[in-house]
Amino acid sequence: MPTLYLLPNLLDHSQDHHVFFSSTVDTIVPTLGGLIAETEKEARRYLKRFLFPEPKTFCDVPILLLNEHTTALQKEELIETVAKSHAPWGLISDCGLACLADPGADIVLLAKQRGIQIQACVGPSSIVLALMLSGLGGQRFIFHGYLPREEKLLEEKLKQMTANPQKDYTHLFIETPYRNQKLFNQLCTTLSNQSWLSIACGLTSDQEWVKTKRIAQWKKEQPVFDKLLAVFVVKNN
Incomplete structure (x- = not known):
């Protein structure tokens, strides 16, 4: 079953994520088939924190953007990509928790309608x-x-x-x-x-x-x- 993980991000990016995230996040991120984020810059900075199994690196994870400019059609296309993936996808906000004060909620609703499994990981808000x-x-x-x-x-x-x-x-x-x-x-x-x-x-x-x-x-x-x-x-x- 396709899975979408709602992943936490830091409020202050200079901090060590191990202090604020559960160890589950370190296990999940290296398995991702892709990441949905507000900006590619923040997404790459986020992925760079984690250790990937060789030869995979943080640069190899596909990133799709979800922000205030994303159209309804593009959101449908995002979900279609997640639904067809054999590996789980992640969703992050630029800071804090996904879906709180960011557009992630639209994707979660669409994912539910498509029968995609959704799991949320705790973190700072x-x-x-x-x-x-x-x-x-x-x-x-x-x-x-x-x-x-x-x-x-x-x-x-x-x-x-x-x-x-x-x-x-x-x-x-x-x-x-x-x-x-x-x-x-x-x-x-x-x-x-x-x-x-x-x-x-x-x-x-x-x-x-x-x-x-x-x-x-x-x-x-x-x-x-x-x-x-x-x-x-x-x-x-």
Whole structure:
């Protein structure tokens, strides 16, 4: 039966993958007949970490791309390739876990419809780690991905998070590193002083920091993002 493995990737690529991945991943990757990834550069860097049986090397593994530019027809063609393969295929995100904040979910659904066996391997997720480390509760939460960039739309979105029926949920969202400071300023302007804001920055890296404070406290502090990836977590009370 054809198999698709959902494989973990690192959040900080300078780290040793053995610290964050189970040994199962080291066993699976050398057996892959191909890898589905967002970019070929990241896919090759990922494969280079693993030891392949000679004469096979990381350069010999076919790579097919899946990103925001992939059409519905191309996704069907990806699945057709996996379905016809005698060796398992893998699916990775550029960082973190496949299918979380990346287009992998579409491929998983198509694979299920084709009867392809799917197995997921655990690994680091910035979304999950930020929620765990925030202290703001994970019973009911919403991940919003990227928020609107236009100031007015962003303000409206933030106000929705603190209004019924969403006010009792924990809200998570991300931003590109160079816009972290601008988003932080907007949060301090729009949210009430009693709202909680947790910022998880550079998770799993040597520069990791996680701080949880009320907005009133954040207004007295300017966080230093240093162009690091950050996850923002908000709770109304």
